[in-house]
Amino acid sequence: xxELSYKNEMNEHSERVAxxxxxxxxxxxxxxxxxxxxxGTFVVAMLVHLYMFTHxxxxxxxxxxxxxxxxxxxxxxxxxxxxxxxxxxxxxxxxLNGVAGALCLALAVLFIIKIFRxxxxxxxxxxxxxxxxxPVIASTYAYMFCSFPYLFALAASILGxxxxxxxxxxxxxxxxxxxxxxxxxxxxxFPVAAVLLxxxxxxxxxxxxxxxxxxGFVLCAVKCLVGxxxxxxxxxxxxxxxxxxxxxxLTDYAGIGTMGQMTAIELLxxxxxxxxxxxxxxxxxxxxxxxxxxxxxxxxxxxxxxxSVICAVVSKKLYRxxxxxxxxxxxxxxxxxxxxxxxxxxxxxTVHVVMIYPLVTLLVIPSVAADRMxxxxxxxxxxxxxxxxxxxxxxxxxxx
Numbered sequence: 001x002x003e004l005s006y007k008n009e010m011n012e013h014s015e016r017v018a019x020x021x022x023x024x025x026x027x028x029x030x031x032x033x034x035x036x037x038x039x040g041t042f043v044v045a046m047l048v049h050l051y052m053f054t055h056x057x058x059x060x061x062x063x064x065x066x067x068x069x070x071x072x073x074x075x076x077x078x079x080x081x082x083x084x085x086x087x088x089x090x091x092x093x094x095x096l097n098g099v100a101g102a103l104c105l106a107l108a109v110l111f112i113i114k115i116f117r118x119x120x121x122x123x124x125x126x127x128x129x130x131x132x133x134x135p136v137i138a139s140t141y142a143y144m145f146c147s148f149p150y151l152f153a154l155a156a157s158i159l160g161x162x163x164x165x166x167x168x169x170x171x172x173x174x175x176x177x178x179x180x181x182x183x184x185x186x187x188x189x190f191p192v193a194a195v196l197l198x199x200x201x202x203x204x205x206x207x208x209x210x211x212x213x214x215x216g217f218v219l220c221a222v223k224c225l226v227g228x229x230x231x232x233x234x235x236x237x238x239x240x241x242x243x244x245x246x247x248x249x250l251t252d253y254a255g256i257g258t259m260g261q262m263t264a265i266e267l268l269x270x271x272x273x274x275x276x277x278x279x280x281x282x283x284x285x286x287x288x289x290x291x292x293x294x295x296x297x298x299x300x301x302x303x304x305x306x307x308s309v310i311c312a313v314v315s316k317k318l319y320r321x322x323x324x325x326x327x328x329x330x331x332x333x334x335x336x337x338x339x340x341x342x343x344x345x346x347x348x349x350t351v352h353v354v355m356i357y358p359l360v361t362l363l364v365i366p367s368v369a370a371d372r373m374x375x376x377x378x379x380x381x382x383x384x385x386x387x388x389x390x391x392x393x394x395x396x397x398x399x400x
Contacts, residue, residue: 179231
C-alpha cells in the first residue's frame with residue numbers, strides 16, 4: 001500500500017513538473033500583453049459588428065452559395081477556400097462565420113502589433129480599433145458566408161509577413177507557406193503582407209537598425225522579396241496541382257483566368273493605376289465608404305507619418321548617410337504601390353471594396369508612432385516607457 005501511494009505521489013509530481021514546463025513555455029511566447037490585446041480586439045470586433053451579427057441581410061450571393069460553388073472556390077483560384085469554409089458550414093451563419101472571423105481579426109491585430117513592436121496598451125487598442133472598424137471589414141461581413149475564409153486569409157498573410165521578418169531560412173519558408181495559404185483562400189490579401197514588409201523596412205531605416213550598412217539593408221530587403229515571391233510561387237504550384245487533379249478550369253471573372261499573364265506595357269499601366277487610385281482613395285474616397293471628412297483624417301495621418309520620418313532622419317543623423325537616405329526615399333515611394341498592389345494583380349480600374357484592406361496601413365502608422373512617445377502608462381513588460389523620438393519602431397528578429 002505504501003509502495004502504491006509512493007508511485008501515485010511520483011506520478012502526480014511528474015504531472016505537475018510537466019504542467020509547469022508547459023506553462024513556462026507558454027509564458028515565454030505568449031505574454032499577458034498578448035492575451036489582453038487578443039481578447040480586447042475580439043470584444044471590440046464583436047461590439048463594432050454586433051448589428052451585423054444580430055440582423056440578417058440576405059443578398060443574391062448568400063442564396064447562390066447554397067447551391068453553387070462558382071466564383072468562390074477552386075475555379076476562382078481559391079483552392080483552400082472550400083475547406084476553410086467547411087469548418088463553419090455552408091450556410092451564411094453570423095454566429096459561426098462571424099465569430100470565427102472575429103477570432104481571425106484578433107489574431108491579425110496581434111500579429112501586426114508584433115511586427116511593429118508596439119509595447120503600450122493605448123496605441124495597441126487604437127490600432128485594434130482602426131483595423132477592426134475599417135469599413136472593408138463591414139463589407140466583408142456583408143458576405144457572411146465567406147467572411148471566415150477571407151479573414152483567415154488576412155490573418156495568414158500578416159502571419160507570413162511576421163515570419164519573413166524573422167529573417168532565418170526556416171521562418172522565411174514558413175512565412176511563404178502562410179502567404180500561399182492566404183492566397184489559397186483569397187488572393188487580395190497578398191498586398192497586406194507586402195505593405196507591412198515595406199513599412200517594416202522604413203522602420204528599420206528610421207531606427208538606424210543597419211547603422212549605415214547598406215549591404216545589411218539590401219540583404220534584409222532581398223529576404224522580404226524572396227519570401228513574398230516564394231509565397232506566390234507556392235500558391236501557383238498548389239493551384240496548378242489542384243486544377244489538374246480535379247479537372248477544373250479557372251473562371252474568366254475579374255481576370256482570374258489570366259493571373260500572372262501580362263506584358264511589360266500592361267504591367268506599367270497597372271502600376272500607374274495603383275498609384276493613381278491610391279491618392280484618389282485618400283483624397284476623395286472613390287469607394288464612398290467613409291464620412292466626407294475622411295480626406296482630412298487621411299492627410300493628418302500622412303502628415304504625422306512624414307513628420308515621424310523627418311524626426312528620425314534628424315535625430316539619427318541619417319542625412320549623413322546618403323545611401324540609406326536613397327533607400328528610405330525608395331521605400332516611401334514604393335509604399336503606395338505595395339498598399340494598392342491589388343490593381344497590379346487584376347486588370348481593372350476599379351476593384352471590389354473587400355480587396356482594398358491594405359490601404360488601412362496609412363491610418364495605423366500614427367498610432368505606431370505614438371507608441372514611441374513618452375506615455376504615462378506602463379509598457380507591456382511592466383516597466384516605465386522610455387523616452388524616444390516620435391518615430392516608428394523596428395520589428396526585431398527576437399519576439400517581444
